[in-house]
Amino acid sequence: MTSSDTVKLDQVPRHVAIIMDGNGRWAKARGLPRLAGHRAGTENLRPVLRACAEFGIEILTVWAFSTENWRRPEAEVKGLLRILQEMIRREVKELHKEGVQVRHLGHVDRLPERLQKQVRDAVELTRHNTRIVFNVAFDYGGRDEIVHAVQQIIHDGIAADQVDDALLSRYMYTAGQPDPDLIIRTSGEMRTSGFMLWQSAYAEYYVTPTFWPDFGRDELCQALAAYGQRDRRFGGIKDDYAAPCELAGQGNG
Numbered sequence: 001m002t003s004s005d006t007v008k009l010d011q012v013p014r015h016v017a018i019i020m021d022g023n024g025r026w027a028k029a030r031g032l033p034r035l036a037g038h039r040a041g042t043e044n045l046r047p048v049l050r051a052c053a054e055f056g057i058e059i060l061t062v063w064a065f066s067t068e069n070w071r072r073p074e075a076e077v078k079g080l081l082r083i084l085q086e087m088i089r090r091e092v093k094e095l096h097k098e099g100v101q102v103r104h105l106g107h108v109d110r111l112p113e114r115l116q117k118q119v120r121d122a123v124e125l126t127r128h129n130t131r132i133v134f135n136v137a138f139d140y141g142g143r144d145e146i147v148h149a150v151q152q153i154i155h156d157g158i159a160a161d162q163v164d165d166a167l168l169s170r171y172m173y174t175a176g177q178p179d180p181d182l183i184i185r186t187s188g189e190m191r192t193s194g195f196m197l198w199q200s201a202y203a204e205y206y207v208t209p210t211f212w213p214d215f216g217r218d219e220l221c222q223a224l225a226a227y228g229q230r231d232r233r234f235g236g237i238k239d240d241y242a243a244p245c246e247l248a249g250q251g252n253g
Contacts, residue, residue: 009055009221010228013181016052017061017135017203019195022187022211029211035079040213042087049100049134051217055224059133059177061105063195067141084138085115092122099131105173106140133177142197145173149198172198179203182227184220186212204230 020041027037045062052060065080095102102122111119119138149171153163169175179199183192188209192200206223208215 009224012056012224013204013227014057015059015061015178015180015182016057016224017063017180017183017196017200018048018212019063019183019185019193020212020215021185021189023213025187026211026213034076035083037211037213038076038080039083042083044213044215045087046091047216048220049095049132050098051220053098053100053132055220057132059135059180061135061137061174061180061196063137063140065106065138065140066193067106067139067144070139081112081115085118088115088118088122092125095134096126096129099129100126101129101131101133102126103133103135105135105137106145108139110139135174135177137173137195140173142192142194145196146198168198174199182206182223184208184215184223186210186215 023037023041024034025037026040027034030036049060064084069080070077092102102125104119104123108116108119146168149168152171153167158167174196179201180196180203182205183196183200183203184206185192186208188207190207192205196203204227206226208219208223210219
């Protein structure tokens, strides 16, 4: 594997989002319970976040718990909530010192009351930090986010003819942030699972077979290097584009 110290990055995305997948399979491969994988995945957040800040990424969004994850066995759900509580209690002060602004994407009111307070306190404590924005999508789903936005628009009495892309974006959990430039999915699964459906219209995707607990700085660098080779046109064409017949040297005479 190429060391991240020797790779030149042609361009760095402002906003990187990660679908952190494979914790359970990582644990199973080692004969460990699933919660051990989730705990290992949580421990991996800090070094990846630090690497993102060092590479100059402005926003990192991670998907930690989906709206569908409530359907998992009760013991696993309780374990995930406990791990989140521990992470906030252990990490938030240090993240604050390092200039990380923590934001929550998703529902807060469905979390246990103590955890709700921890989340809100972490967001409030770090709200003025500017080194990097760290979005934690917990109890988040892409379809659910769009439904929530539409409900809020209706609640605010906004007329249908006033609704456009810009307005809907202002009602998303990521309001005020640029859309993700690069979305990374670990564990090799070739699907979005509904992650950031609205915001990902022109995002570049990078899929790696590596399970999330093993996804480190070097692999992040490889993802950024691959992103730098992409030709992003946002539905348009480059000025130097030529039609196939012109490329073949064909013409009318």
